[in-house]
Amino acid sequence: MYCILVDFGTPQYGELVSLRDIVLRKPLGLEFTVDDLSQEYSSIHLGCYNDQNELLACLVLKPISDTEIKMRQVAVYPNIQKQGAGTFLVHSSEVIAKAEGYSKLVLSARLPAVPFYERLDYNIDGDIYQEVGIDHMKMWKKL
Secondary structure, three states, X not given: OEEEEEOOOOHHHHHHHHHHHHHHHHHHXXXXXXXXXXXXXXXXXXXXXXXXXXXXXXXXXXXXXOOEEEEEEEEEOHHHOOOOHHHHHHHHHHHHHHHOOOOEEEEEEEHHHHHHHHHOOOEEOOOOEEEOOEEEEEEEEEO
């Protein structure tokens, strides 16, 4: 398994968007708009692949400030969840964020994902809130 940075607008980026659509958007009845995607131009896109170069998981890192970066749109193909790809992807994103000079990683976790992030040493910040019609919690980790 390996992770790579994926350039915005490339065919690989389209593959990441497709995975995010399948896992995160369609179950909620949502679709990406051109405006949604155009706002990702300055974000870091990370894809996790198996040894056969098949996409397993992806996420987006969006700079918030000089010291903070936000992890967004974490998606793992359902048939391989709980097999380590998500953990590998998150750890890889932390290494990249730290190498880029960020000292804090923040995220909005869907409630069922909170225990996953807690196992990776993320801290809860505040109470449950609604985003895109479902429960979330803000979480963070010092890098």
